[in-house]
Amino acid sequence: MPRKTKEQKELEIEKKVNEKTDKTEKKSTSTTPKKASQKKSTKTVAKTSTGKKRTATAKATTKATSKKTVTEKPVEETKKVTKKSTSTSTTKKASKTATKKPSSTAKTARKKKVSNPKDKKIDIVEYYDLPYRYNQTVVKLLAQTPKTLFIYWDISDDDREKYKEQYGEDFFETTRPVLIVHNDSLNYSFEVEINDFANSWYLHVSDSKCDYRIELGRRPIQKTEKLNTDYIYISASNEIESPNDRILFNKEQKMVYFRNVKTGEQTSKPINTLSFIRNMGKIYNIYDIYKAIYQDENIEELYDLSNPSSGNPSSR
Amino acid sequence: MQQKKGYVSFVLHAHLPFIHHPESDNYLEESWLYEAISETYIPLLTNFQKLVDEGVKFRITMSMTPPLLSMLDNKLLQKKYMRYLRRQIELSKKEITRTAGDERLNKLSHYYFDRYSNDLHLFKDVYKCNLIEAFKHFQDIGVLEIITCGATHGYFPILYVNEKTIKAQIAVGVQTYERYFGRKPRGIWLPECGYVPEADKYLKEFGIEYVITETHGILYADPTPVYGTFAPIVSPEGVVAFGRDIESSRQVWSSINGYPGDFNYREFYRDIGYDADYDYIKPYIAHNGVRVHTGIKYYRITGKTEFKDYYNIQWAKDSAERQAGHFLDCRNAQIENLSQYMDQPPIILCPYDAELYGHWWYEGPYWLYILFKKIYYDDCNFELITPSEYIDKFPNIQVASPCRSSWGANGYSEVWLNQTNDYVHRHLHVAGDRMCELAWLYPEAKGIKKKALNQAARELLLAQSSDWLFIITNGTMVDYAKKRIKDHIGRFTKLYYQIKNDEIDEDFLKDISKKDCVFPDIDYHIYG
Numbered sequence: 001m002p003r004k005t006k007e008q009k010e011l012e013i014e015k016k017v018n019e020k021t022d023k024t025e026k027k028s029t030s031t032t033p034k035k036a037s038q039k040k041s042t043k044t045v046a047k048t049s050t051g052k053k054r055t056a057t058a059k060a061t062t063k064a065t066s067k068k069t070v071t072e073k074p075v076e077e078t079k080k081v082t083k084k085s086t087s088t089s090t091t092k093k094a095s096k097t098a099t100k101k102p103s104s105t106a107k108t109a110r111k112k113k114v115s116n117p118k119d120k121k122i123d124i125v126e127y128y129d130l131p132y133r134y135n136q137t138v139v140k141l142l143a144q145t146p147k148t149l150f151i152y153w154d155i156s157d158d159d160r161e162k163y164k165e166q167y168g169e170d171f172f173e174t175t176r177p178v179l180i181v182h183n184d185s186l187n188y189s190f191e192v193e194i195n196d197f198a199n200s201w202y203l204h205v206s207d208s209k210c211d212y213r214i215e216l217g218r219r220p221i222q223k224t225e226k227l228n229t230d231y232i233y234i235s236a237s238n239e240i241e242s243p244n245d246r247i248l249f250n251k252e253q254k255m256v257y258f259r260n261v262k263t264g265e266q267t268s269k270p271i272n273t274l275s276f277i278r279n280m281g282k283i284y285n286i287y288d289i290y291k292a293i294y295q296d297e298n299i300e301e302l303y304d305l306s307n308p309s310s311g312n313p314s315s316r
Numbered sequence: 317m318q319q320k321k322g323y324v325s326f327v328l329h330a331h332l333p334f335i336h337h338p339e340s341d342n343y344l345e346e347s348w349l350y351e352a353i354s355e356t357y358i359p360l361l362t363n364f365q366k367l368v369d370e371g372v373k374f375r376i377t378m379s380m381t382p383p384l385l386s387m388l389d390n391k392l393l394q395k396k397y398m399r400y401l402r403r404q405i406e407l408s409k410k411e412i413t414r415t416a417g418d419e420r421l422n423k424l425s426h427y428y429f430d431r432y433s434n435d436l437h438l439f440k441d442v443y444k445c446n447l448i449e450a451f452k453h454f455q456d457i458g459v460l461e462i463i464t465c466g467a468t469h470g471y472f473p474i475l476y477v478n479e480k481t482i483k484a485q486i487a488v489g490v491q492t493y494e495r496y497f498g499r500k501p502r503g504i505w506l507p508e509c510g511y512v513p514e515a516d517k518y519l520k521e522f523g524i525e526y527v528i529t530e531t532h533g534i535l536y537a538d539p540t541p542v543y544g545t546f547a548p549i550v551s552p553e554g555v556v557a558f559g560r561d562i563e564s565s566r567q568v569w570s571s572i573n574g575y576p577g578d579f580n581y582r583e584f585y586r587d588i589g590y591d592a593d594y595d596y597i598k599p600y601i602a603h604n605g606v607r608v609h610t611g612i613k614y615y616r617i618t619g620k621t622e623f624k625d626y627y628n629i630q631w632a633k634d635s636a637e638r639q640a641g642h643f644l645d646c647r648n649a650q651i652e653n654l655s656q657y658m659d660q661p662p663i664i665l666c667p668y669d670a671e672l673y674g675h676w677w678y679e680g681p682y683w684l685y686i687l688f689k690k691i692y693y694d695d696c697n698f699e700l701i702t703p704s705e706y707i708d709k710f711p712n713i714q715v716a717s718p719c720r721s722s723w724g725a726n727g728y729s730e731v732w733l734n735q736t737n738d739y740v741h742r743h744l745h746v747a748g749d750r751m752c753e754l755a756w757l758y759p760e761a762k763g764i765k766k767k768a769l770n771q772a773a774r775e776l777l778l779a780q781s782s783d784w785l786f787i788i789t790n791g792t793m794v795d796y797a798k799k800r801i802k803d804h805i806g807r808f809t810k811l812y813y814q815i816k817n818d819e820i821d822e823d824f825l826k827d828i829s830k831k832d833c834v835f836p837d838i839d840y841h842i843y844g
Contacts, residue, residue, distance in 0.1 A: 124827040128806025243720035
């Protein structure tokens with residue numbers, strides 16, 4: 001049973017750059033002020049590409065790093081262990097013995113066991129870091145909650161070159177990135193301005209249980225001869241349905257449909273013939289109790305027990 | 317005797333991530349398994365046996381996840397568990413000497429000595445190191461229904477952007493189940509109760525009849541279920557979904573007024589690993605000298621105080637018995653009330669983490685034993701049932717689409733997708749896509765290539781384990797979880813390039829196949 005942590009309670013809808021995951025690497029790149037733009041900015045977005053106007057708030061927290069563009073680094077950066085490292089349960093120790101060396105794939109160092117020259121067994125010493133990027137043009141969309149979407153993206157080097165060829169060498173400096181959020185269930189769209197320091201974003205939306213997809217595009221800061229357009233489409237995400245967050249109580253529902261899972265036979269009953277429904281007040285009381293438990297009482301209490309289903313943090 | 321008006325269904329979810337380090341004895345994380353065996357799995361088995369011996373009719377459902385089954389089946393881990401027990405016995409022996417001057421404490425030292433000695437006897441001589449067979453026995457005699465889970469507890473609401481990756485999680489989950497239990501599972505515990513309708517067609521394809529969801533998986537379904545969580549619903553694709561009952565969950569789960577917080581129960585956080593003299597306890601704590609839990613705990617919760625009283629086994633039993641009575645009364649009242657409004661007997665579904673019982677709530681297995689006895693012997697208006705039996709008795713089920721949901725904090729995906737762990741998802745997604753690409757490129761691989769492809773599938777599955785994301789969110793053992801993600805993605809990526817470049821490094825493949833030796837029967841074609 002996952003337990004709600006303090007960190008989670010404090011979680012806000014925030015954006016962060018995921019450029020680095022390894023602590024040692026973070027240190028090495030923190031030559032610029034940390035979290036320089038960590039203040040939360042609320043942006044009102046009014047541009048729409050289809051349908052009615054909507055506003056969205058996107059709180060951005062970007063960790064400034066010295067790497068301005070993602071293309072400056074090798075495609076899949078890994079570390080190669082040059083010294084024999086002992087197995088430990090933490091990554092810190094291993095990283096101390098590792099020297100950074102970019103390569104296209106993970107490498108392993110091999111060492112014959114010195115202790116027993118007769119033993120020809122080869123020790124495979126491994127050390128991996130996650131690739132910095134995959135050099136793919138991609139936009140992926142996930143639902144964190146019914147009203148919070150998570151988007152990550154990247155633009156491949158080839159595609160970047162393509163845009164530069166078409167719109168000029170300074171294409172990425174003279175345009176700004178945007179995400180266009182399409183709600184296909186309610187048929188509206190809105191736009192969120194993002195920035196080139198980010199490669200993922202959390203986004204608040206107004207409507208749960210709706211189909212969403214996201215478009216990554218760029219808008220010229222100023223139109224030029226070569227860049228004589230309002231908007232340049234880059235890529236689109238998968239479509240998802242955000243989860244539902246309420247009891248639907250469809251008042252128009254007249255029939256309730258049943259299926260016999262053994263025979264496959266379908267039957268229906270008028271909703272008012274069901275005894276549960278005939279006792280309307282009481283049923284709704286039951287639902288109200290649930291709703292109350294979820295909304296008014298401390299929901300943390302429901303989940304707050306030191307027993308995660310995932311792992312067994314006995315060393316807590 | 318009252319007429320039976322409803323049913324109660326206990327579902328215990330037994331899961332641990334796959335932790336297997338043949339390369340070192342120093343991984344503290346391996347002890348999660350040993351603690352769970354001693355504190356949860358053996359106590360559950362012992363209590364099931366007691367109930368059977370006493371002629372008590374009961375029904376219980378357990379999900380046993382594929383990584384847990386793989387670890388219980390692993391010879392090295394079995395050996396290491398016995399070594400762990402011998403150390404526990406050695407420590408409790410020393411404790412008997414150390415506490416000789418304090419009668420109450422000394423009695424507890426003896427208790428631990430007896431308990432660990434008995435564990436060793438049971439594990440070695442009675443269960444022949446095979447706990448899976450021990451659980452299977454109870455399934456075979458009809459008191460326990462074992463269900464499966466996703467292959468490595470991969471969280472569907474994040475993986476499903478590539479549906480083949482959830483298909484593979486389900487396929488391997490079902491295969492592993494069949495390997496150990498010799499039949500198909502009827503139900504599945506969706507990892508973290510993470511429900512997405514996109515998984516239904518694969519669940520159906522692999523013969524899964526039902527899933528367990530969080531309460532709002534049912535309450536927020538479309539259309540609204542007329543019986544709330546007190547009857548299952550069936551999705552348009554034909555998967556039956558049972559929802560967790562809120563009232564009974566709260567009684568057990570709540571850390572504030574839940575049963576495990578009773579003042580007579582054993583205090584989890586006071587352990588001689590932290591309390592004893594450093595030099596004395598050093599051989600029994602982490603290899604690097606960090607104090608950790610040893611499992612020997614002498615205090616009871618006592619109250620909201622730092623000054624804890626000694627644990628009293630009899631008092632703890634008294635509390636468990638009292639609470640079992642309370643639970644029984646509450647269910648009686650709940651079912652009495654509900655049955656007036658329903659056209660069929662209600663089912664109260666009580667799903668919990670198995671490790672709650674025994675590991676966290678030390679007295680949990682005893683509570684369950686007493687409760688099942690009471691249900692059988694006392695005047696009560698309900699019976700125990702498994703979800704399968706309920707479906708068999710009442711196959712006419714309302715059609716509704718369950719709500720996308722999980723049992724994580726706040727009910728959706730925040731635990732597995734937040735700013736502490738969101739960097740992981742692109743790697744999981746790319747690796748998933750690459751695995752599908754490999755399966756498509758090499759439909760008829762043979763020899764070493766086939767082995768490499770199968771190992772790549774294992775590495776992908778291990779990387780997808782929801783546990784790593786959870787641990788990162790939770791903030792404990794984070795380095796280990798991050799390392800595991802890096803290792804599996806790293807190994808996968810390396811294999812991916814080796815396979816594509818036709819340059820498979822046999823030594824490397826052999827090495828990682830030994831470390832990540834989960835799912836021996838895996839077939840990479842599941843990604844095709």
